[in-house]
Amino acid sequence: MKRAISMLGVALALGAWADAASAQTFKTVTDRGSLICGVSQGLPGFSLPDDKGNWTGLDVDFCRAIAAAIFNDPGKVKFSPLSAKDRFEALRSREIDVLARNTTWTSSRDTSLGLNFAAVNYYDGQGFMVRKALKVNSALELNGASVCTQTGTTTELNLADYFRANNMKYEVIAFATADETVKAYEGGRCDAFTTDVSQLYSEKLKLANSNDHVILPEVISKEPLGPAVRHGDDQWFDVVKWVHYAMLNAEELGVSQKTIDEALKSSLPEIKRLVGTEGNYGEQLGLTKDWVVRIVKHVGNYGESFDRNVGTGSKLGISRGLNRLWTKGGIQYAPPIR
């Protein structure tokens, strides 16, 4: 029902108000006094409310970082949980300002859905989880299997490609939400559950006997996950993009929640530009000079957020892998602030 309403919203928004397309999201957000951020319906490590209703996760931190940069208050975010199917409609119909919902960046989504991907905050790939009892060691042994997945995802397409490329038969059962999908897998409707590897790790935690399940070694696709904004709003696009780069630059320069006060006294030109003691790079974005200080103080740099939510400091314990900084063998790389 909610989807139907949001679709009607899209239709009306697109049909009725001609000049709304290039609206200023940045102004809307500052006028409103809070950011509305589209997140998942509960994915440990990325976006999940705890028992007190506080949202945590890598994507949540990203939204909090934007709020910190704009309002100097990471609490000024309203989180809007969305299913995979509803997420783009919600963004296009202006229900949310930014979509940080472990969303894969693909060419068709970038070009034909009316949205722009601002950055990649997690490099992921698609994998499979099966029961240990099946004694399957490789995804190539899944011929004839029933596979549960979530509808409206790239996963659904990769799955079809993979089985077709390897001449294997399969049966796909696609559900509207992640919870329904996992429930069906847990109930034995499917032999395998497929989604992004990071998500497999976090869903595995939610299973009753998580040790009875195993994640297969194959990674069958590229899944660069990142935040997206509406197409045609360049100022807002820049803000969102540079919040991510600021967090990466902070990590690269060793500026963290612990060292931020020292960094403010630093005489290194790169750090001075980062924390705003030199230049007015934040103001060029429409923010304040100390925008990075706000982000790092309230949320931390990229590495801190990663460790806390999905990395070794979290229950998921996923290794940084591709998401290491480029200086440490990964591919997370930010253009310089200058």
Place this chain on the structure above:
Amino acid sequence: MRRQSAEAGASRPHRVAFYNNPTVRGAAYQLALLVALLWFGYEFALNAKANLEAQRITSGFGFLGNTAGFGVNQSLIPYSETDTYGRVFLVGLLNTLLVSGLGIALATILGFLIGIARLSPNWLLARLAGGYVELIRNLPLLFQILFWYLAVLGTLPNPRQAVSLFGGVFLTNRGIILPAPVAGEGSIYVFAALMLAIIATCALARWARRRLERTGRQFPTFRAGAALIIGLPLMALIATSFPIGIERPELRGFNFVGGMRLVPEFVALLVALVTYTAAFIAEVVRAGILAVPRGQTEAAQALGFRRGKTLRLIVVPQALRVIVPPLTNQYLNLTKNSSLAVAIGYPDLFAVFAGTALNQTGQAIEIIVITMAVYLSISLLTSLAMNWYNARVRLSER
């Protein structure tokens, strides 16, 4: 001049200005409304197109020819990942029609049985039927669908420990697996014989009815028809030395291979829709039967009709007049409710086309318009058929 106008006035004494003519006025207002509506629609479409272009959102119906690239777990027509979105639309539509069509047929049968049972003089039967109706119609349908899917079918064992019934039927959490008939060479004659038997039975029934009306003599239509429908194909089977075999399912790898499989999503949806709608149909049937005056039954008994005949020839034909219009509503409800399939992953039109395809292409307006048009067409066609039937069973008044 004055005289002329007086003459004109006299020759057309009641002539009013054309714009005061009620017919003309009415037509003009309707025309104006129509123009305004068309203009609104045109502006809406134009505006939507301009905005979609401004936001770089693809529009148009070209996507129907693009490759879909995702799998669907139940299809009545051959479908693979390399087929187009147009094909996906057909697959979804057929799945919707399958579950709705079967649902309507089964819900009607079950509903009539329960409705009649509720009026039965048998105390226990009537109470059971009443309890059924009150329980089922007062619980939300979505809840019932999830109940059948998760609590009933979901708790069946996996294929390797399948429950076996009658040797060939297996109940598993992957679905109900049945032996499938395999049509061999010559089986066409058997089907032809079956068709012939059905046509012959229809003709026989028509003839028997005419004769009854003309002469009052009865003919055992049911027994003759049954003999035809069973006998003719059986003779064809023997004549062609049994070309129809049975393929038994067997466990291989993860799942059963061979045989026929009803996926649990389909079974759960069908059972929930049938039981839910049957509760409403039962009430419709009960109301219809109670609407026939008791004097009709008494008159029939006075004429010496037996109970079954009274029901079949006197009560039900009159009750149908009351039953058919609300029954149509229930049929429409069932069809529309089938879109709840999305909750359990049954690939109906709404789930596959207005769900997955919409999400992969992002073309909300086109897909929603197509989907709305399809549901509207199905509903209107159902109404049309039922109205035609209603006109036939209407009391012919002289």
